[in-house]
Amino acid sequence: MMRNFLPRCAPRAAFNAQRSAARGVFSLQAATSRPYSSITPPEAKLQDIDPSKLVIETTKNPKPLKDAKDLVFGANFTDHMLTIEWDKQTGWHQPQITPYQNLSLDPATCVFHYAFECFEGMKAYRSASNQIRLFRPDKNMERFNKSAARIALPTFDSKSLIELISKFVKLESRFIPQQRGYSLYLRPTMIGTQKTLGVGPPGSALLYVIASPVGPYYPTGFKAVSLEATDYAVRAWPGGVGDKKLGANYAPCIVPQREAMSRGFQQNLWLFGEEEYVTEVGTMNFFVVLKNKETGQKELITAPLDGTILEGVTRDSVLSLAREKLAPEGWKIIERKYTMPELAQAAEEGRLVEAFGSGTAAIVSPVRSISWKGKTVNCGLKDNEESGETTMKMKQWMEARQYGDEEHEWSYVCE
Amino acid sequence: MMRNFLPRCAPRAAFNAQRSAARGVFSLQAATSRPYSSITPPEAKLQDIDPSKLVIETTKNPKPLKDAKDLVFGANFTDHMLTIEWDKQTGWHQPQITPYQNLSLDPATCVFHYAFECFEGMKAYRSASNQIRLFRPDKNMERFNKSAARIALPTFDSKSLIELISKFVKLESRFIPQQRGYSLYLRPTMIGTQKTLGVGPPGSALLYVIASPVGPYYPTGFKAVSLEATDYAVRAWPGGVGDKKLGANYAPCIVPQREAMSRGFQQNLWLFGEEEYVTEVGTMNFFVVLKNKETGQKELITAPLDGTILEGVTRDSVLSLAREKLAPEGWKIIERKYTMPELAQAAEEGRLVEAFGSGTAAIVSPVRSISWKGKTVNCGLKDNEESGETTMKMKQWMEARQYGDEEHEWSYVCE
Numbered sequence: 103m104m105r106n107f108l109p110r111c112a113p114r115a116a117f118n119a120q121r122s123a124a125r126g127v128f129s130l131q132a133a134t135s136r137p138y139s140s141i142t143p144p145e146a147k148l149q150d151i152d153p154s155k156l157v158i159e160t161t162k163n164p165k166p167l168k169d170a171k172d173l174v175f176g177a178n179f180t181d182h183m184l185t186i187e188w189d190k191q192t193g194w195h196q197p198q199i200t201p202y203q204n205l206s207l208d209p210a211t212c213v214f215h216y217a218f219e220c221f222e223g224m225k226a227y228r229s230a231s232n233q234i235r236l237f238r239p240d241k242n243m244e245r246f247n248k249s250a251a252r253i254a255l256p257t258f259d260s261k262s263l264i265e266l267i268s269k270f271v272k273l274e275s276r277f278i279p280q281q282r283g284y285s286l287y288l289r290p291t292m293i294g295t296q297k298t299l300g301v302g303p304p305g306s307a308l309l310y311v312i313a314s315p316v317g318p319y320y321p322t323g324f325k326a327v328s329l330e331a332t333d334y335a336v337r338a339w340p341g342g343v344g345d346k347k348l349g350a351n352y353a354p355c356i357v358p359q360r361e362a363m364s365r366g367f368q369q370n371l372w373l374f375g376e377e378e379y380v381t382e383v384g385t386m387n388f389f390v391v392l393k394n395k396e397t398g399q400k401e402l403i404t405a406p407l408d409g410t411i412l413e414g415v416t417r418d419s420v421l422s423l424a425r426e427k428l429a430p431e432g433w434k435i436i437e438r439k440y441t442m443p444e445l446a447q448a449a450e451e452g453r454l455v456e457a458f459g460s461g462t463a464a465i466v467s468p469v470r471s472i473s474w475k476g477k478t479v480n481c482g483l484k485d486n487e488e489s490g491e492t493t494m495k496m497k498q499w500m501e502a503r504q505y506g507d508e509e510h511e512w513s514y515v516c517e
Numbered sequence: 518m519m520r521n522f523l524p525r526c527a528p529r530a531a532f533n534a535q536r537s538a539a540r541g542v543f544s545l546q547a548a549t550s551r552p553y554s555s556i557t558p559p560e561a562k563l564q565d566i567d568p569s570k571l572v573i574e575t576t577k578n579p580k581p582l583k584d585a586k587d588l589v590f591g592a593n594f595t596d597h598m599l600t601i602e603w604d605k606q607t608g609w610h611q612p613q614i615t616p617y618q619n620l621s622l623d624p625a626t627c628v629f630h631y632a633f634e635c636f637e638g639m640k641a642y643r644s645a646s647n648q649i650r651l652f653r654p655d656k657n658m659e660r661f662n663k664s665a666a667r668i669a670l671p672t673f674d675s676k677s678l679i680e681l682i683s684k685f686v687k688l689e690s691r692f693i694p695q696q697r698g699y700s701l702y703l704r705p706t707m708i709g710t711q712k713t714l715g716v717g718p719p720g721s722a723l724l725y726v727i728a729s730p731v732g733p734y735y736p737t738g739f740k741a742v743s744l745e746a747t748d749y750a751v752r753a754w755p756g757g758v759g760d761k762k763l764g765a766n767y768a769p770c771i772v773p774q775r776e777a778m779s780r781g782f783q784q785n786l787w788l789f790g791e792e793e794y795v796t797e798v799g800t801m802n803f804f805v806v807l808k809n810k811e812t813g814q815k816e817l818i819t820a821p822l823d824g825t826i827l828e829g830v831t832r833d834s835v836l837s838l839a840r841e842k843l844a845p846e847g848w849k850i851i852e853r854k855y856t857m858p859e860l861a862q863a864a865e866e867g868r869l870v871e872a873f874g875s876g877t878a879a880i881v882s883p884v885r886s887i888s889w890k891g892k893t894v895n896c897g898l899k900d901n902e903e904s905g906e907t908t909m910k911m912k913q914w915m916e917a918r919q920y921g922d923e924e925h926e927w928s929y930v931c932e
Contacts, residue, residue, distance in 0.1 A: 174713075174715075175713075175714065175715055176625065176713050176714025176715050177713045177714075177715070179625060183624060202624070203624075204621040204622055204623055204624070205621070205622055205623075205624055205629075206619045206620070206621050207619055207620055207622065208619055208620075209598060209617070209618075209619070209620055209706070209725055209727050210591065210594060210704075210727060210729075213628070213629060214620075214628060214634055214706060214708055214764070215634065215636050215704070215706060215764055215767070216764050216767035216768050217632040217634060217763070217764030217765045217766075217767060217768045218768045219629055219630065219632060219768070221630050251772075252769065252772060253768040253769060253771060253772070254768070254771040254772055254775065287714075289625070289630070289714060291624070291629060291630060293629055294768075298589075298590075298591050298592045299590065299591025299592075299702075299704060299729065300589075300590055300591050300592070301767055301770070301771070301774075301799075301800055302771065302774075303771050303775060310624055312624050312625060314625075314714065334756065335756050335757075336754055336755065336756030336757050339751060339754035339757065340751065341749065341750050341751030342750075342751055342754065342757075342769070343769045348632070348765075348768065348769070349629070349630055349631050349632030349764075349765070350632045350763075350764070350765035350766075350768060350769060351632075351765075352630070352631035352632060352716055353631050353632045353633045353634070353668040353669070353709075353763070353765060354667065354668060354757070354758045354763070354765060355716070356668060356669040356716070356717065356718050357666075357667060357668070357669055359716075359717075360669065360718060384716075385716055
């Protein structure tokens with residue numbers, strides 16, 4: 103039986119007095135020279151997330167475990183969910199773990215109208231010695247806070263949320279299979295819950311974490327994908343929010359993705375500007391391995407964090423691993439802008455060695471080719487190859503730390 | 518008593534088989550060369566919205582009417598709501614009018630994660646002869662369909678939804694006061710309701726309309742506002758979605774708006790590019806009245822619909838009214854790009870006559886000044902004036918058609 107989770111909403115008379123509308127948001131409140139800061143107490147004085155106050159209500163109807171082979175990404179969830187409400191008078195309320203249940207929200211709730219929503223994607227892994235481990239949760243929490251702040255949602259103490267997620271994951275540990283490639287996908291989400299239509303900072307919010315057991319992204323080994331470079335739509339721009347993990351960045355990506363698929367490609371590649379800078383692939387960061395034209399030296403290149411690129415945790419991990427393991431072999435590890443014409447030329451000259459996407463779900467995802475301006479840019483794989491060498495190595499290096507084969511500060515043991 | 522509205526979700530096994538993740542959306546389905554189009558039957562074969570199937574369940578607990586003076590924009594709603602579900606197997610389900618109630622949604626629902634949401638803002642007015650009238654609903658429906666299509670949500674027959682909204686508004690007509698300036702604000706909304714985390718086109722959706730009685734935007738007459746030009750954040754970009762009424766365009770606007778307010782301004786003015794093109798004000802379109810430098814002729818200028826400007830219904834109405842009523846007096850009505858330096862120079866030369874925002878809530882909203890690069894650009898009002906002449910006229914012309922004082926094709930009588 104699903105029950106309904108109904109966020110409490112603190113009174114917001116002061117906030118409601120702000121008369122703002124979707125197309126016409128001049129505020130009367132402001133017009134009478136009452137600055138916003140005077141109606142919202144500074145967050146520092148509000149209650150932060152307090153893990154010691156956690157209340158747990160376990161389910162009376164535990165779900166049966168699915169066969170590992172039947173796991174589909176993000177389609178089945180564990181028994182419980184972690185929820186923490188926030189309002190601008192109190193700050194963060196008592197954290198709760200409850201049975202997984204529907205959210206009950208007024209149809210005027212601001213998350214439905216103005217996309218007050220941000221999220222994270224992270225995983226919990228079961229080690230050979232049966233420990234449950236998170237991978238770099240501090241990086242996810244750092245980004246979660248940045249995303250929330252950018253859309254006027256509340257921020258929180260990262261360590262406290264990691265502690266709570268850790269407890270939640272331990273409670274759900276029966277859902278994490280032991281096999282390599284399996285994990286528990288975690289989806290921390292924050293939504294604005296103010297139930298008025300005025301366009302303004304939400305006076306209340308809900309942070310929740312749900313968990314979905316997932317199998318390996320490539321159950322039968324890597325499959326290289328073919329991309330279509332998108333030239334008619336732009337994912338992100340300077341001064342925009344493309345570097346934050348906001349819901350707002352995702353829905354607009356679907357049509358270009360579907361267009362690429364309708365022409366037989368598996369994903370689209372996002373370019374930017376007249377120079378046709380290569381930015382991201384679908385919803386992953388993008389890496390290429392080039393041989394330097396002058397020196398013949400191998401270079402691992404990805405776009406820099408200039409505000410248009412999502413600050414991927416996997417991206418950061420790939421760069422770190424490359425600096426640690428490939429740089430000593432003479433590689434250059436470079437964050438810089440690079441263009442589609444540059445890739446096409448490198449491919450023609452046999453210098454485009456490898457290309458792959460990076461993200462939490464697949465870790466790395468090898469790319470066979472890019473369709474661009476009617477031509478096919480081959481990304482270095484032979485016909486019978488599904489992955490380049492670096493792509494394969496990256497996956498192994500990463501998994502060794504994710505599953506705790508290699509003890510490393512990136513791996514966080516849940517207690 | 519609030520009850521919970523629980524959208525039905527048709528089975529989506531085929532769709533769920535698409536293994537895509539937030540950071541890593543290469544689809545295995547696609548990797549096996551099964552194009553998207555083969556799993557989604559073309560919409561033409563699906564059921565469209567059918568007003569003849571409307572089912573009405575009236576409330577047993579009618580709400581008391583609020584005092585007109587206590588009405589706050591979008592904070593109180595009428596007794597009922599109109600809902601229509603969609604899924605990709607059936608198309609649009611039976612339309613329903615039910616008591617206003619919470620939505621009950623799985624926490625994995627795609628509207629919470631990827632901003633599958635778009636909306637409209639429109640109003641119903643009571644005429645002197647007690648007719649209930651909508652204003653240009655065809656324009657709202659046209660834009661609603663464009664917004665939905667851009668984020669892979671379903672489209673629908675505009676006339677059918679207008680017919681249903683018309684019935685809904687008639688049922689709620691006791692909430693519409695007769696006084697000038699009062700109306701029933703209508704919020705048609707569409708959200709994706711698929712409850713899986715894969716990033717892809719939603720397999721189900723919910724269209725709903727809620728209604729909130731509202732008072733005049735300026736209860737005691739116009740109040741001119743002061744703006745701050747935003748130079749550190751960019752609202753929209755060519756190839757982006759800034760011309761669609763998506764939730765995604767709103768949450769990112771709050772911080773710049775709040776920043777402007779913290780420095781004592783009522784709203785921010787959105788600029789674009791190195792040229793500092795003037796685009797929108799807060800969440801309204803923006804108009805200026807300039808005297809031409811050479812001819813002295815008056816010009817009403819607004820930014821063109823180049824993909825970065827919301828296609829405001831009020832914007833369109835202002836332009837039409839100006840062409841009809843001001844052009845014969847020798848005015849030029851111009852949609853073109855114009856810059857902040859150009860406005861500043863015109864102000865210095867005494868040629869910036871007037872400036873105003875336009876939107877459904879306020880109709881027009883007069884602007885006193887723009888703070889830009891440390892200087893104040895005065896928009897033509899004297900200290901004791903709260904509105905320019907054109908702004909005032911526009912409001913009167915518009916209201917005459919909205920309230921049916923002047924019979925006009927823009928006004929749609931609800932039956």
